[in-house]
Amino acid sequence: MSAAKHKKFVxxxxxxxxxxxxxxxxxxxxxxxxxxxxxxxPIHGLDDxxxxxxxxxxxxxxxxGMTGCSLALLMMYYMxxxxxxxxxxxxxxxxxxxxLPAFIPVTFESTVLCAAHGMVIxxxxxxxxxxxxxxxxIHPRMADDHFVMAVQIDNDSExxxxxxxxxxxxxxxxxx
Amino acid sequence: xxxxxxxxxxxxxxxxxxxxxxxxAMVMMVIGLVAIIAQFAxxxxxxxxxxxxxxxxxxxxxLGATFFLAVQYVAEVGWxxxxxxxxxxxxxxxxxxxxIMILIIALGGKHLYHWMDGGITDPNAANYDxxxxxxxxxLNPVFFWxxxxxxxxxxxxxxxxxxxxxxxMDAGEGTPAYIKNRRYAAAFLVLFAITESxxxxxxxxxxxxHWYSTLFGWYTFSxxxxxxxxxxxxxxTYLKHKGYLPEVSEHHLHDIGxxxxxxxxxxxxxxxxxxxxxxxxxxxxEVTYFMLRQDHYRGIWLAAFFINxxxxxxxxxxxxxxxxxxxxxxxxxxxxxGHWLDFYIMVxxxxxxxxxxxxxAHAAEGAAHGGQIFGSIGLMEIGTTIGFIGLFAYITQHFLxxxxxxxxxxxxxxxxxxxAI
Numbered sequence: 233m234s235a236a237k238h239k240k241f242v243x244x245x246x247x248x249x250x251x252x253x254x255x256x257x258x259x260x261x262x263x264x265x266x267x268x269x270x271x272x273x274p275i276h277g278l279d280d281x282x283x284x285x286x287x288x289x290x291x292x293x294x295x296x297g298m299t300g301c302s303l304a305l306l307m308m309y310y311m312x313x314x315x316x317x318x319x320x321x322x323x324x325x326x327x328x329x330x331x332l333p334a335f336i337p338v339t340f341e342s343t344v345l346c347a348a349h350g351m352v353i354x355x356x357x358x359x360x361x362x363x364x365x366x367x368x369x370i371h372p373r374m375a376d377d378h379f380v381m382a383v384q385i386d387n388d389s390e391x392x393x394x395x396x397x398x399x400x401x402x403x404x405x406x407x408x
Numbered sequence: 409x410x411x412x413x414x415x416x417x418x419x420x421x422x423x424x425x426x427x428x429x430x431x432x433a434m435v436m437m438v439i440g441l442v443a444i445i446a447q448f449a450x451x452x453x454x455x456x457x458x459x460x461x462x463x464x465x466x467x468x469x470x471l472g473a474t475f476f477l478a479v480q481y482v483a484e485v486g487w488x489x490x491x492x493x494x495x496x497x498x499x500x501x502x503x504x505x506x507x508i509m510i511l512i513i514a515l516g517g518k519h520l521y522h523w524m525d526g527g528i529t530d531p532n533a534a535n536y537d538x539x540x541x542x543x544x545x546x547l548n549p550v551f552f553w554x555x556x557x558x559x560x561x562x563x564x565x566x567x568x569x570x571x572x573x574x575x576x577m578d579a580g581e582g583t584p585a586y587i588k589n590r591r592y593a594a595a596f597l598v599l600f601a602i603t604e605s606x607x608x609x610x611x612x613x614x615x616x617x618h619w620y621s622t623l624f625g626w627y628t629f630s631x632x633x634x635x636x637x638x639x640x641x642x643x644x645t646y647l648k649h650k651g652y653l654p655e656v657s658e659h660h661l662h663d664i665g666x667x668x669x670x671x672x673x674x675x676x677x678x679x680x681x682x683x684x685x686x687x688x689x690x691x692x693x694e695v696t697y698f699m700l701r702q703d704h705y706r707g708i709w710l711a712a713f714f715i716n717x718x719x720x721x722x723x724x725x726x727x728x729x730x731x732x733x734x735x736x737x738x739x740x741x742x743x744x745x746g747h748w749l750d751f752y753i754m755v756x757x758x759x760x761x762x763x764x765x766x767x768x769a770h771a772a773e774g775a776a777h778g779g780q781i782f783g784s785i786g787l788m789e790i791g792t793t794i795g796f797i798g799l800f801a802y803i804t805q806h807f808l809x810x811x812x813x814x815x816x817x818x819x820x821x822x823x824x825x826x827x828a829i
Contacts, residue, residue: 276828276829333684333688334688
């Protein structure tokens with residue numbers, strides 16, 4: 233959302249998700265650039281209606297998971313096989329692959345830990361949700377029971393027309 | 409994306425069970441029958457184990473579908489309303505599986521279950537087994553037969569009841585029939601939780617009577633439930649391939665694919681939990697189970713693990729994969745083969761030990777090689793499986809052709825038609 237600083241938006245505030253879903257194609261057919269909708273709960277079909285790209289967070293999840301998996305295996309190889317060979321379960325094989333079943337629970341936990349934390353931290357960084365950051369609140373009830381639609385404009389002279397169209401499409405309030 | 413448009417149910421007609429498909433199913437059943445007769449004619453040691461193994465999968469597919477159907481009612485699931493007819497049709501195989509199971513155990517029980525040997529619980533008999541005698545409060549023929557008859561009576565009753573109420577929805581009694589099914593489904597799930605555990609001890613775990621695993625009920629459940637989800641995926645994608653069920657969108661396919669993916673992981677979790685604890689503790693009375701499989705069935709044992717875990721994990725992980733009709737169909741076949749191998753590993757090695765005892769008792773040459781006989785997978789086994797698949801395909805298609813492919817007047821239908829994820 234760093235683009236918000238130099239891009240101009242007009243916001244329409246709605247109080248019904250159904251009205252929002254109808255307004256998106258209606259406003260777009262009139263040439264308005266509907267960029268995003270902020271909703272307090274997930275609306276089925278919203279991403280498709282907005283034509284949003286699929287999130288890439290699941291790719292990062294896979295990469296963090298692989299990292300956690302390899303780190304755990306490397307750690308246990310070093311600790312229990314290389315540095316201090318352990319007799320695991322009364323089977324003194326001292327071979328990594330023969331003792332692998334004993335390493336799986338730790339590997340699993342480490343994979344999940346890294347994947348989950350990595351994803352959450354990535355999401356926070358990407359959304360600029362860090363401690364001390366001033367939140368960008370468009371409407372006080374946008375995380376409560378109202379929906380905010382962002383329409384991009386190029387210069388302020390367009391604003392009046394866009395605001396009128398937003399109201400016509402069912403917005404209860406508009407904001408520049 | 410159709411979010412607001414009104415979608416009509418277009419599948420008002422039943423499935424057309426064409427004479428060609430009837431023929432294919434019949435030919436498959438004949439192949440199975442020939443394989444079974446050939447096994448009996450050649451006194452194949454694995455005959456009874458093959459029958460139990462394949463009939464268990466056949467029964468499991470029907471039982472898993474009935475369980476899944478009951479969960480859909482109890483949880484008041486919306487999205488699955490359009491796939492309820494295939495689930496109902498799959499469950500109708502239960503009485504047939506029950507009759508075959510009773511025949512197999514009545515005629516061949518002694519070849520399968522060590523505890524069924526005569527005199528084994530009699531302290532004065534030559535083959536007295538103290539451990540088995542200690543288990544005879546549960547594992548005795550009278551109680552066993554009462555249980556087996558009860559299992560199939562309960563499951564068949566509910567599978568037919570769910571379908572009967574669903575047909576009453578078609579007839580116009582929509583929501584009241586749904587609510588009836590929801591109540592019966594709750595009762596079924598309680599009974600299922602008990603019968604499923606005891607059933608897996610009775611049919612499979614008691615083959616190796618000395619051995620036990622407290623996880624076995626769950627493990628068996630995860631195996632046959634994934635198999636039934638794979639069968640469901642195959643049936644739904646086949647119906648779509650034939651132009652039926654236009655209501656089933658890629659969103660529904662995605663959910664079915666997710667279930668296959670998730671329960672493959674669930675199966676792996678239980679497989680590994682059972683294996684790892686026994687491997688780690690290394691107690692002789694427990695570890696013999698895995699030693700037999702590792703030493704003599706290593707290829708199949710490992711193949712089952714890789715096919716059932718690595719293949720679905722890698723191939724079904726992405727969202728796009730779960731939405732491709734033919735990929736889902738392909739994966740359902742792969743998962744079926746994987747669990748076919750896994751049930752082989754559960755049933756056959758143990759019964760081959762018993763076959764070895766019998767051979768040693770009856771013939772001198774049997775005693776010569778220590779009475780050890782090991783199973784294998786060959787044409788006879790594959791033929792038996794083809795026969796059971798043909799039987800399942802015949803019954804399922806028969807019931808699909810008896811009622812419209814989508815339930816009419818289902819209270820969740822509107823939600824299911826608009827399902828989007």
